[in-house]
Amino acid sequence: MEKLSRLTLAILFSCFILLAAGAALIIETFTKVPDFTELRGQVKIPIELPGEVKSFRMIGPQTARWVPLSQISVQAMGAVVSSEDTSFFSNEGVDYHELRESLKKDLETGRFARGASTLTQQVIKNVYLGQEKTLWRKFKEFFWAQKMAKVLSKSEVLAFYLNMAEWGPGLYGIKDAANHYFNRSPAELTAKQGAFLALLLPSPKKYHSYFKNKKLSPWAQSRLEKILKIMLSMKFLDETEYETALQEQLWEVRDLAPAPATPPAPSFPEPEILEESEEETFGND
Secondary structure (H helix, E strand, O other), X not given: OHHHHHHHHHHHHHHHHHHHHHHHHHHHHHHOOOOHHHHHOOEEEEEEEOOOEEEEEEEOOOOOOOOOHHHOOHHHHHHHHHHHOOOOOOOOXXXXXXXXXXXXXXXXXXXXXXXXXXHHHHHHHHHHHOOOOOHHHHHHHHHHHXXXXXXXXXXXXXXXXXHHOEEEOOEEOHHHHHHHHHOOXXXXXXXXXXXXXXXXXXXXXXXXXXXXXXXXXXXXXXXXXXXXXXXXXXXXXOHHHXXXXXXXXXXXXXXXXXXXXXXXXXXXXXXXXXXXXXOOOOOOO
């Protein structure tokens, strides 16, 4: 009996500790909301350079490489919204429909199998919370995204996301992405080029090899065409622009004749691409 009483007390004490810790975390989430107005200036975010080197980058309208929305093509912006957050212009930081679908999928598989993060949540995650997949991080992300949506305009959130996003190994921000992949400015990006950049976002290091090989896999081609179709349905493109985008070549066809020897150009180290499937999830988790 005495042993049973000790065990009961130990269990009760453990439950008390867990409840107290949970309460402390909840209080912290509700009382220590970041000052989101700092994103109108500049903030430091963690990045990863080739070779898995950890570093930081300053992001914001007051930084030198910042590109305002007025200097980014509507097609490129539309491609990202169509791929990552179709409810962006109507949601309040959180997409409840996608959240329900994500929870159902996660419960079915017993893991984080489906992403449901809005663009606002992705900004929250990258600036304030880090990449670790935990329920507690998702709770903070969920709560703070709704707060951010009341402080920053849709234009401010979208501009920050496009300048913050990782587009390949060591590539951060749409200015560097547009130059690296297509040798042009963000304002000059076409609908198909924007759709290609958008399909990179879930796994930019992995999918960067499509550019290296100048060839899309059947899955990537299908995904790119799906993004263009969503852009059409969301009226980022009209029928003529949609048909033109389908026919556009992403890159010039390479000349098969041997070229004169030239010093090798610097390139990013590439991870091996695994076979994709229809189960691939979108919207950075």
